[in-house]
Amino acid sequence: MSPDAKPTDFSPARIHETVQQILAAGVLPTIVQAGDPVLRQVAAPFNGQLGDAELGQLIDLMRSVMHKAPGVGLAAPQLGIPLQLAVLEDQFEVDPEVAAVRGREPLPFFAMLNPSYQPLPGNTPAFYEGCLSVNGLQAAVSRPGSVRLDFLLPDGSRQERVFSGWQARIVQHETDHLHGILYLDRAELRSLTTNAEYAARWSQPDISLARRELGFLAGD
Structure with missing residues (x-):
């Protein structure tokens, strides 16, 4: 949890009303962008604010x-x-060399409630990340290569799973969102690049060229 993030002031009723409005709109909602306070607050733990049907529709x-x-x-x-x-779900086709270097394997769809993760012993690789709420930018982020995730499934059952490689990165990124943390909070800011520059210069399987040319993580 970010030390600067405060708990949301949304009441259970307001959360319920917000979800009902989004579901009733009949269109896919716009993704909130950085600068909106909702991305910088600790979201409310799920404790029945939505009924089973509404929760399923929202998912x-x-x-x-x-x-x-x-x-x-x-x-x-x-x-x-x-x-x-x-x-969470990762079914994208990825170049085999990229997948091997990044430890990227398909992640079957699942929804998680009230997640928390604990890093496991091992390496802390750095790769470029982007975010749907930070349009047009990417930056290198060092994250634990393996984590233990504790969470609830939509049916209320508690789960504990170990994730490694790119799956661990996705799990951490999304869990951070629920605690008011954006990937930029953990990023090497000298690595910051537009999507266009990333595609043109830095999309190699690892970040060695980018770190050398942009001058970040020089001591690793």
Whole structure:
């Protein structure tokens, strides 16, 4: 949790009303962008603010928004809903060399409520990340290569799973969203690049060229 992040002031009733408005709109909602306070607050833990049917509808909607973006994860605050809920899925086709270097394997769809993670012993690799709420930019972020995730499934059952490689990165990124943390808070800011510059210069499997040319993580 960010030391600067404060808990949301949304009441359970207001969260419920916000979700109902989004579901009733009949269109895919716009993804909230950096600068909106909802992204800098600790979202409310899920404790029954939504009924089973509404929760299922919201998860389906979030999955559709994630696919359209496209992205590999989406947290409820990114739709203006300060609730500890996120959806994750990575089924993109990736170059085999890139996948091998980044430890990227397909991640089947799942939704998680009230997640928290603990780093596991091992390496802390740095790779470029982007975010659907920070349009047009990417930056290198060092993250634990493996984590233990504790969370609830939508049916209320508690789960504990270990994630490694790129899956661990996705899990951490989305869990951070629910605690008022953006990936830029953890990034090497000298690595910051536009999507166009990333595609033109820095999209190699690892970050060695970018770190040398842009001058970040020089001591590693």
